[in-house]
Amino acid sequence: MRILHVLNHTQRLNGHVHAAVDLACAQAAQGHEVFVASGGGDFDGLLHEKGIKTFTVDHNRKVLNLLKAEVRLLQALRKSRAEVVHAHMMTSAVLAFPISKLIGVPLITTVHNEFEKSATLMGLGKRVIAVSDVVAASMRRRGVAASKLAVVLNGTIGSARSEGxxxxxxxxxxxxxxxxxxxxxxxxxxxxxxxxxxxxxxxxxxxxxxxxxxxxxxxxxxxxxxxxxxxxxxxxxxxxxxxxxxxxxxxxxxxxxxxxxxxxxxxxxxxxxxxxxxxxxxxxxxxxxxxxxxxxxxxxxxxxxxxxxxxxxxxxxxxxxxxxxxxxxDYLTIDRVARDTMQVYLSALSRQTAATTANRDQPNTTG
Structure with missing residues (x-):
């Protein structure tokens, strides 16, 4: 599957960035074609090392800059030919929503910080990933339909960040x-x-x-x-x-x-x-x-x-x-997180597309 992650930046010392980078690297290791669109930062070198192409999309919240960001994100989506877009923060979700609608690619959002009022905007996703059961319950109270929600508990064991x-x-x-x-x-x-x-x-x-x-x-x-x-x-x-x-x-x-x-x-x-x-x-x-x-x-x-x-x-x-x-x-491995996330992606695709994608991504076991 071709996956485009969108996040504000890739700087260290920020939990949602660590989670997104871990997931992207694990997906690449599992054979998917992964891209990241962000303002850039410390982890870009690691992403490139793992074969992940990055696009620079400045998330600064000034009106003119956001208009430029929309154009750059549209270009990233077209160049990557992504089958899903995965936004990890509020600004990323707002930027990705109209573009994913325009192109016809499902938007997945992950709610990392539900205590923020702006987390309600993560409901823009066709599927909304909550990082714990409590977060899912909070999003339901905010009006996000239970049918859109999926819980994928965070885990870090075996992440690319831990190598070396x-x-x-x-x-x-x-x-x-x-x-x-x-x-x-x-x-x-x-x-x-x-x-x-x-x-x-x-x-x-x-x-x-x-x-x-x-x-x-x-x-x-x-x-x-x-x-x-x-x-x-x-x-x-x-x-x-x-x-x-x-x-x-x-x-x-x-x-x-x-x-x-x-x-x-x-x-x-x-x-x-x-x-x-x-x-x-x-x-x-x-x-x-x-x-x-x-x-x-x-x-x-x-x-x-x-x-x-x-x-x-x-x-x-x-x-x-x-x-x-x-x-x-063992439940806290990043491989488990990546597998659970893939099931969310497949649920957001049309039935025919999901079946085609799942079959294509199966490992070839014939000799």
């Missing part, structure tokens, strides 16, 4: 607690800082490592410096590859207030961390409803501190939850 990464665990003070994520309020880092401050009163031997960057980094660093637990907290800053920190971690914590289906949980489970996450949005689904990680209430530093204390003071429990992180781990 270091498998050497970072040297961390034990027992270690690691957070990886953007430093903004939605990720709930102040709750984690308050929780470890409580924990520090009775169990001061742990160390918390905060990996990531964002607009609130200085605020959070100031907050941490004023807490009693300050000696036990280290801000690592942005890391091109945070995986070694997960490999070195005893406990991985994601204290989010809102998180549709965070890729970092797939990575933390792959690294065999004992995982603690808040019971919001797609986190329970990614942790198998508590079978593969401990779920705590959001915005509750006391409950989080109690959970961390139980783990820190009972090393056997850390080992148990490291083992439990591997429960159904």
């Amino acid at each position: 990464r270091s498998e050497v665990p970072a040297a961390l003070h034990k027992p270690s607690i690691v957070f990886v994520g953007g430093l903004h309020p939605r990720k709930g880092l102040p709750d984690l800082l308050q929780a470890v401050d409580i924990l520090y009163q009775s169990s001061p031997n742990f160390h918390l490592y905060i990996v990531g960057d964002g607009p609130f980094r200085q605020d959070y660093e100031l907050m941490a410096s004023q807490l009693k637990c300050a000696p036990a907290v280290t801000f690592i800053g942005p890391a091109k590859d945070p995986y070694p920190y997960m490999l070195g971690a005893d406990i991985f914590v994601l204290p989010s207030h809102a998180d549709p289906a965070p890729l970092v949980l797939s990575e933390a489970r792959e690294a065999a961390c004992a995982v603690v996450g808040t019971k919001v949005d797609g986190i329970p689904q990614l942790l198998e409803q508590g079978e593969a990680g401990i779920l705590v209430p959001p915005k509750d530093p006391n409950a989080l501190a109690q959970t961390l204390q139980q783990l820190i003071e009972t090393p056997d429990q850390i080992e148990l939850w490291k083992q439990r992180s591997q429960y159904r781990i």
Whole structure:
């Protein structure tokens, strides 16, 4: 199948970009002809390496620029002869909708950030992919027909981004607690800082490592410096590859207030961390409803501190939850994501076209 992905850019440190790049590379590896139209960025080199052609379509939201973007996207669609267009963010969906109608190619959209009001516009797709069950339910409440919706849970294991990464665990003070994520309020880092401050009163031997960057980094660093637990907290800053920190971690914590289906949980489970996450949005689904990680209430530093204390003071429990992180781990592979996504594509095509495409894409097993 010929597939054209449309997204704002291909810069690192953005979850929906990582998910789209992972999917595009997996589809190319499965034998599909894949194209990406975006404003460009860090991952273009990887896309080219995997045989994916890129088109530059600037998504800047100025009227004149958007008109130019429409023309460029139309040219990309014609040059690629794509059979489906897959948009990953609101601006991409709005740009792709009229062009896909004009050419007669189905538009697929993926809702990565349903907490944004603009996510309703992702309903423009002929099929709408939700990255978790909670996201699908939210889109139904916004008026998107259930018949258009399909859930494809995020997964990262085996992604092209992980090729060649270091498998050497970072040297961390034990027992270690690691957070990886953007430093903004939605990720709930102040709750984690308050929780470890409580924990520090009775169990001061742990160390918390905060990996990531964002607009609130200085605020959070100031907050941490004023807490009693300050000696036990280290801000690592942005890391091109945070995986070694997960490999070195005893406990991985994601204290989010809102998180549709965070890729970092797939990575933390792959690294065999004992995982603690808040019971919001797609986190329970990614942790198998508590079978593969401990779920705590959001915005509750006391409950989080109690959970961390139980783990820190009972090393056997850390080992148990490291083992439990591997429960159904195969479901989090990018190959599964690509296969499930292909079924959504086929459902959007006419019955005759879908049958022709499916037969054409079958591997040749004759000698």
